[in-house]
Amino acid sequence: MTHTLRSSRPAASRLRSPRDLAAGLLLSAIALCGLWLAREWQAGSLAMMQAGFFPRLICGFLLAMGLVTLLRGLTADGPATLGWAWRPSVAITGAVVAFAALLDRLGLVLAILALIGIGGLAGRPLRPGPFTALWATLATGCIAIFSWGLGLPLQIWP
Template sequence: MTHTLRSPRSAGSRLRSPQDLAAGLLLSAIALGGLWLARGWEAGSLAMMQAGFFPRLVCYLLLAAGLASILRGLTAEGPATLAWAWRPSVAITIAVIAFAALLDRLGLVLAILALIGIGGLAGRPLRPGPFTALWATLATSCVAIFSWGLGLPLQIWP
């Protein structure tokens, strides 16, 4: 459950939508971080794209969206910022890190099991039936798409 943080707004304040401003700053920070990480990759051209072309394109589009959101936060009336939801943020981050760490050790199927189990801590826990159905569907789909369909050399089981 999130609570609205009320920040006093003076009549002369330029900040009209703190939530839009916060979202714009976050998007811009992610985009700038991505551009920094891709700084050594060759981009190439439209005719001959190289490894850095698409990541840079996505980062530039994300930066444009962030700047538009910042501008909106300074000019348009909007809602105040919300309290940060720590539990979902931490659970999802740990779930993704666990998936990456376990993929080579335990294989795709069990890494997905860990991903869903840990990610489930972000909200209400799933009952065993829906949990098993989600895991089986996601694991089967990922094996079919990535291992069989695309032929990626993924370890499926330990």
């Protein structure tokens, strides 16, 4: 008499880790979009890097991570997906879009204030003390790195 082993998962759920599969697909899609957007930029070489070198490098690493995560989602057991957290997704996306839209109009310091304020809606709100400390530290660090250190022509204040 022959015994066959049956999977404890239902037939409709052959994916071993749907959460990893979804994360791998998302990372891969972002990387492929980045590579497509940077397709016309000259990459140069390690000795003479040009504008497209670093974006392509980062997108290549992101694609590799996405494919590894995707493969893990198909081969290793993991937790099922629980749904989508809409509030954090919308808040973080809105914060980044607001930062990009306000940077030229209001300057770096106030754009960072908007970034932290809107991004804070993704989770528990910060009390005024930690919020101010985060804003001051991030604004000072960005000014030091991008304006003073790299010499980028950023508008600091309106």
